[in-house]
Amino acid sequence: MTALDAQPVAIADDAVPAEARGRRKRPRHVKGTRPGWFVYACLGVVLLASVFPFYWSLLIGSGDSYTIRDPNMSWIPGGNFFSNAAKVMNDPAVNFWVALWNSIISSGLIALSVVFFSTLAGWAFAKLRFRGSSWLLVFVIATMAVPTQLGVVPLYILFSDLGWTGQLGAIIVPALVSAFGVFWMTQYLRQAVPDELIEAARVDGATSFRTFLTVGLSAARPAASMLALFTFVSAWNNFFWPFIVLDRQNPTLPVALSLLQSNYFVDYSIVLAGVLLATIPLLILFVFAGRQLVSGIMQGAVKG
């Protein structure tokens, strides 16, 4: 299992400076010193806590509307999950399939576009010389401290003037570039591409843009795929702005979920079946890309 160990270095290219790689050469632990059962027990409790809500939604979502009030509730899921899920899918007030499609399209487009623009901007900040570049980078980073709430009112007025309210474009267009993405790509490209490589390309007669295409893009690939992953997850889960600007005819999945609970009488077996249904796509993503998410967070932390 240690071979699978997702260290930050796992994604490092050959372009990473030697001292960063050398750090891992020394074994971090003396061989054979495994911790005792207590550590595993504590981690087991943590794991249980992070899995339990998923299981709970399966448990309630597979019962009927009385399961939750049953004092002798069974801890084994009942047989109603598929019929509850069908109720969610067929509920005309929720528009589940529209929501699923909207979530896939908007999150996918946002992830692609953020990666595209952030790589371009990150390359410029990291490797090109232009007047005011460091000041501009500080400005971009500073915008991360500005809350979404501040822009929401003017943005809404703008989009209702354009007639975009209720349209999917209203949630895609404001998210096409992100300050975090620019910062992330700048930090990565700065250390991943040695200046000598760029000079060599210049000597060979490559234009600035050609250098970016041949040197920059290939070096940026590991960080870009992680940025795409994180952008996708956060766009998928985003609620505040889509909830404001979209309506119930054309929701994303979180907005559709909020509609499940909006009736006076809330049938939790259906609400939680819907919750599970909306989470399944991301659980599948987690199975395939969870390791990349882990190393992405750890790598981002090292660089700040």
Added chain:
Amino acid sequence: MDWDLVRNSGTFVGFDQYATVLADPKFWTALRNTFSIFLLSTVPQLIAAVFIAAMLDQNIRAKTFWRMGVLLPYVMAPVAVALIFSNMFGDQYGIVNTWLGAIGLDPVKWHSNAFASHIAIATMVNFRWTGYNTLILLAAMQAIPRDYYEAATVDGAGKVRQFFAITVPSLRPTLIFVIITSTIGGLQIFDEPRMYDQYGTGGANYQWLTITLWLYNIGWGEWNFGRAAALAWILFLIILVIGVINLFITRNLVRDEGSRSDLTKAQMRAARRDAQASVAADRAASRTPAKEALR
């Protein structure tokens, strides 16, 4: 601005909207709730994250499995988390009250009691973010040079002593970073309180009304855009105080990476000399304590 939706323009009313917001008792309730939920979600979360990270930093089996396990809640949408937990924290049939009953405690009114509702909402935030912050802290722990621990072992310090004397102080910069980012996020909390009941108005007595939730209800419930924008500015000013600190920290991080692209060649040479000198000084300074520890 007193915004007119029909004319789609406004009359300038000076700072009247700000005065109205600040004079409204709901503002102070929302401010109190926001800070209460923020503290209840940040403090226990970071303490737990440090300890879980310390356990993951041990030489455990199946490292990737455990790391992925703590990160699992991160992929669930906050809305989904809120729906599950508002069910678990139900006043009447919630599983949490059933558990409390099983160990002989009275059921807690998770919705009607203000403080209890803050705990429930903070639990949702903690569920989703503890694992994420754990991994950030774990990465920082792995960057601590092992020599420190070896030196401490030679000096006879036990595991617990090493944790408090080496690990925790070394995590300080990362902790500051995590605290600031979770402050900016925590003060904007909306999804969880919005979905804590089906009405989304923050409870009958505004027990869990937060600033952003109130902003939404002013702007898109009362359709009063002018007042909503005023409230957004007040929220921004509250966050700005913390954001300024954030700016300083990120700025330093960027400087450390050191692109001096806008300098002339001579300036770069001078900077390089300075950097070499300071690195040499740093090295000399950092060597001394390690030597002393080994003696």
